[in-house]
Structures are given as C-alpha cells and as structure tokens.
C-alpha cells in the first residue's frame with residue numbers, strides 16, 4: 001500500500017513510548033482477508049507501534065528539498081546534507097541507505113505514477129484527517145501498516161513524524177481481539193462519495209459498519 005507522505009506541523013503529538021512487544025497480530029478477518037488485531041485491551045491515545053518505509057520516493061519537483069531516502073524536508077537555511085544524482089540527502093546514513101535503489105529510481109519515468117497520485121489527492125490524505133499538515137512530499141511503501149483495513153469510523157490512526165516514519169495510535173479504547181482499522185480517506189464525506197472514492201481509487205467496496213448502516 002502506498003501512502004502519501006505528509007509533513008506534520010505538530011510532530012510532537014507523536015511522542016509516546018512503547019513498553020514490550022506491540023499489542024497487535026495479523027490474522028484473517030471475516031470479510032476483508034487479513035487485518036490487524038489487538039492482543040490486549042488498548043487505551044485511547046496509546047501508541048501501538050512505529051513503522052518505517054521499505055521504500056520512499058519524493059515528488060519529482062521536490063528532489064532538491066526533500067530527502068530522497070527518508071522524505072524529511074530540508075529546513076530553511078539548512079547547511080547539512082548532501083546532493084547526489086540531482087537529489088538531496090539529509091545525512092550520509094540516508095545516502096548510504098538509498099544506494100540500492102537510487103540509480104533505478106532515477107532511470108524510471110515516474111510521471112504516470114505521479115499523475116495518478118495527484119488525481120487522488122483527497123483520498124491519499126489517509127493519515128491527515130485529524131492533524132494539520134503541509135503539502136505532500138512524496139510516497140512511501142510500508143509492510144505492517146499495509147495489513148490495516150479501512151473503516152469510515154476508525155479506531156486507530158497514523159501519526160506522521162518529521163520523515164517518512166510513522167506511529168500508529170489508538171483513537172479510542174479498544175478491546176482485546178478487536179480489529180484495528182485506520183481510515184484511508186476523508187471521513188467527512190457522505191456515504192456515496194466515500195464508496196465512490198474507495199471503489200475508484202482503492203478498488204474495493206467498503207463494508208465497514210458505518211457504510212453498511214448508510215451513514
């Protein structure tokens with residue numbers, strides 16, 4: 001699953017430590033293939049786990065302003081960092097990390113992909129529903145977050161950090177065994193608009209309780 005990376009103006013909202021293993025497991029759901037479930041009661045606001053992207057790709061127009069590897073935006077007047085192949089890297093570690101795919105990424109024509117993402121700007125605001133954010137800076141691919149199903153009344157949300165790393169947090173009290181679901185789109189739309197965006201952009205008919213009730 002690709003999620004459009006957005007910069008937060010309130011990165012501090014993501015603060016919170018995890019003790020012990022994350023209270024989650026991936027298992028089969030009744031109607032949406034696999035999903036993520038709570039392995040114990042989770043309190044509202046609790047930090048469930050963090051996630052780093054397997055792969056990230058800055059928007060082409062931002063190659064000089066956004067780290068090619070972690071999508072961290074260059075701070076105003078920032079001296080550190082280095083360039084390579086026309087791209088900005090915020091650290092040597094990021095440059096090293098990107099070695100394997102930098103050359104491949106530069107040789108690819110991303111225009112169709114970027115056009116597609118631009119045309120779905122609204123629905124790609126999946127994680128931005130409850131936070132203020134700046135413009136998109138690129139796209140990233142994640143492993144564990146890709147198992148989270150969508151719900152138009154989610155119990156979990158994504159908090160973006162200063163780069164493409166994210167934290168998953170509980171939006172309300174969650175029972176042991178309950179499925180953890182995030183929202184891929186803007187939930188303020190009516191049921192018909194939500195269904196259309198999820199069908200056109202994500203290729204599925206949403207069967208969450210809110211949609212089934214016609215709300």
Ligand SMILES: C[S@@+](CC[C@H](N)C(=O)[O-])C[C@H]1O[C@@H](n2cnc3c(N)ncnc32)[C@H](O)[C@@H]1O
Nearest residue numbers: 001032033034146147148149150204206207208
């Ligand atoms: C990011 S994946 C979530 C994990 C997926 N269930 C799996 O087994 O890999 C998104 C896919 O899950 C299913 N899905 C997610 N949320 C759904 C929902 N609310 N209603 C129906 N299907 C859903 C759809 O097939 C969708 O394309």
